Amino acid sequence: MTIDASVRNRWLQAGVVAGVVLLAITLVLPALQQLHLAHEYERAHMTALKFRQVIMEMQNWSAQSKISGHDPMCDIVAESGERLLSWRTWLADHSLPIPYVDHCDYRESWQHPRNLRFAPRGGYFFTKLGHSIRYEDNAATGDDGHFPPKSEDATTILAVTGPGTVFGDGTSIPLTDAPGAAIVLVEVRNSTVHWMAPGDFDIRTMPHTINDPVGQGISGQSPLGFHVAFADGEVWLLSNDTPFEDLSRFFLVNEANRLDREIVLGKFRRSRVNISPE
Incomplete structure (x- = not known):
């Protein structure tokens, strides 16, 4: 049985087209993946800069606490003992992005x-x-202030x-007195806690x-991992493979004082914002 020349040509053309498509996929797909990865790193870097700004303001106010009379790492508590506002609220009210x-x-x-x-301030x-899409012209337009908050008002720090x-x-x-390697702030994807x-x-x-x-535990907005801020001002993006047991050692001042974070956590680090970024 012989194959007609026109049929043979069509099969050859189809094979060529399929080869071109496969070649294009082979070339384009990695490029698209690299673009997506670059986008994720850029998004993560923006989050890191927010962490960096917050920890820097905490450092500044901590150094001035004896003068200002306020501990920037302390919630606002009423005389009755009721906790009224978060430390985040005080920090945003006084320094983020400018004092009001x-x-x-x-x-x-x-x-x-x-x-x-x-609410828009922080x-x-x-x-x-x-x-916050529900606060306009300094007037509350939709949040009754009860838990759980709308997701866009929940803190990620x-x-x-x-x-x-x-x-x-x-x-x-x-x-200023804490070991630099002590972890102060962590990222959380779905805290259910209003940032104020x-x-x-x-x-x-x-x-x-x-x-x-x-x-609702330690978790990042990006699939690359999650951010932590150290007492010395460094912010690290850590892989989701980071063991909690290793990470949690740096929650404690005594442990952070004797451990080397580069040795324990460095292998899980994807990126960092240094103490003195250029």
């Missing part, structure tokens, strides 16, 4: 309308959207607190997980 003349009412809780109207640094940590258990250690509200990780109760599906 009109401050929050520190006699009221974060849920009070007078305080909720200031949204850029503490929330995943970088702003939580402090590590509890006995032996830099934040401590009610009394913090000034960042008191609420952070306590080493006694926090999830001992990295990048769990729900995202």
Whole structure:
């Protein structure tokens, strides 16, 4: 049985087309993957810069705490003992991005309308959207201030607190006195904590997980990993393969003082923002 020349030509043409398509896929797909990876690193870098700005402001105010009379790593607490506002609120109110003349009412809780109207001030640094779409012209337009908050108002930066940590258990250690390798702040994808509200990780109760599906433990917005900020101001992007047991050793001041983070955590680092970025 012989194959007609026209049929043979069509098969040859189809083979050539298929080969060209496969070649294009072989060449283009890696390029697209590299572009996607570059985009993820750029997105992660923007998050790292937010962490860097926050930890720098904490360092500045910590150094001035004896003069200002306020500990920047302390929630606002009423005389009754009720925790009214997060340290994040005070920091945003006084330094992010610039100090404001009109401050929050520190006699009221974060849920009070007078305080909720200031929600845009720290949204850029503490929330995943970088702003709140429900606050316009300094007026609350949709959030009743109750838990759980709308996802765009939930903080993505939580402090590590509890006995032996830099934040401590009610009394913090000034960042100027803390070991540089101590982890102060961590990233969380789905905290369910309004950025203005008191609420952070306590080493006694926090999830001992990295990048769990729900995202309420330590977890990043990017598939590349999650960010942590150290007491010396460095911000690292760590892989999701980082063992919690290794990471958590740097939550404790005594451990961070004797361990080398490069040896323990360096192999999991994907990128860093240095103490003195160029």
